[in-house]
Amino acid sequence: MHSEGCLICGEELVYSEKKEKAVCSVCGKDFISDVRCPKGHFVCDRCHEAPAKVVIVETCLGSEIRDPIELAIGIMKDPSVNMHGPEHHLLVGCVLATAYHNCGGDIDLPAAIIRICDRMSAVPGGVCGNYGCCGSAVSAGTFISVLTGATPLTEGSWGMSNLMTSKCLAAIAEVGGPRCCKRDSFLTLMTASKFITEKLGVEMKCEVPTCTFHERNRQCLGKRCPFHP
Numbered sequence: 137m138h139s140e141g142c143l144i145c146g147e148e149l150v151y152s153e154k155k156e157k158a159v160c161s162v163c164g165k166d167f168i169s170d171v172r173c174p175k176g177h178f179v180c181d182r183c184h185e186a187p188a189k190v191v192i193v194e195t196c197l198g199s200e201i202r203d204p205i206e207l208a209i210g211i212m213k214d215p216s217v218n219m220h221g222p223e224h225h226l227l228v229g230c231v232l233a234t235a236y237h238n239c240g241g242d243i244d245l246p247a248a249i250i251r252i253c254d255r256m257s258a259v260p261g262g263v264c265g266n267y268g269c270c271g272s273a274v275s276a277g278t279f280i281s282v283l284t285g286a287t288p289l290t291e292g293s294w295g296m297s298n299l300m301t302s303k304c305l306a307a308i309a310e311v312g313g314p315r316c317c318k319r320d321s322f323l324t325l326m327t328a329s330k331f332i333t334e335k336l337g338v339e340m341k342c343e344v345p346t347c348t349f350h351e352r353n354r355q356c357l358g359k360r361c362p363f364h365p
């Protein structure tokens with residue numbers, strides 16, 4: 137398996153405006169998708185994120201790290217986490233919940249991680265460009281929703297969840313595309329840490345990282361990326 141581009145052959149994936157029938161090369165199930173590799177391979181979101189999901193959940197539940205970026209980078213270095221992909225949608229919310237817990241925040245961590253993974257599994261890969269709403273920002277909003285018990289009918293928690301997503305999304309948008317799941321995760325975790333410290337009264341600090349993943353990213357922004365060495 138490859139960890140960049142097509143997981144089967146490593147070729148750069150092609151995104152088209154038209155959705156077509158696609159059979160997952162891993163689980164064999166039928167899907168309708170607008171992305172595939174030039175050689176015809178397709179890997180569904182569930183199969184793309186499954187190996188990383190186990191690592192994310194196990195690492196978070198066993199971690200005492202308080203800096204969410206340090207925790208995220210440790211998980212991102214595991215070979216199960218691809219350069220890009222919807223596994224980052226699970227990673228960001230779980231890392232925030234864990235760091236919040238380790239910084240003294242009041243949260244039932246195992247229950248929160250299950251809820252975050254469940255909800256974020258509904259957010260497809262490529263949602264950043266296709267919907268104009270990066271999944272890492274949604275994951276930060278989902279963490280606040282889970283933490284505060286927000287629903288479509290609540291008041292303050294509803295506002296706070298959406299505010300978290302919007303602040304992270306603004307930070308991501310200001311740097312511009314194309315996507316990088318590492319850069320967008322770092323921007324989200326930095327913005328979310330500030331938000332949590334200010335709005336929830338749990339002090340959460342994170343170091344600005346230097347990216348060690350850029351050589352695997354064919355679309356790296358280089359000097360335009362705030363984390364590029």
Ligand SMILES: [Zn+2]
Pocket residue numbers: 142143144145146147173174175176177
């Ligand atoms: Zn391929």
Ligand SMILES: [Zn+2]
Pocket residue numbers: 160161162163164165179180181182183184
């Ligand atoms: Zn599959």
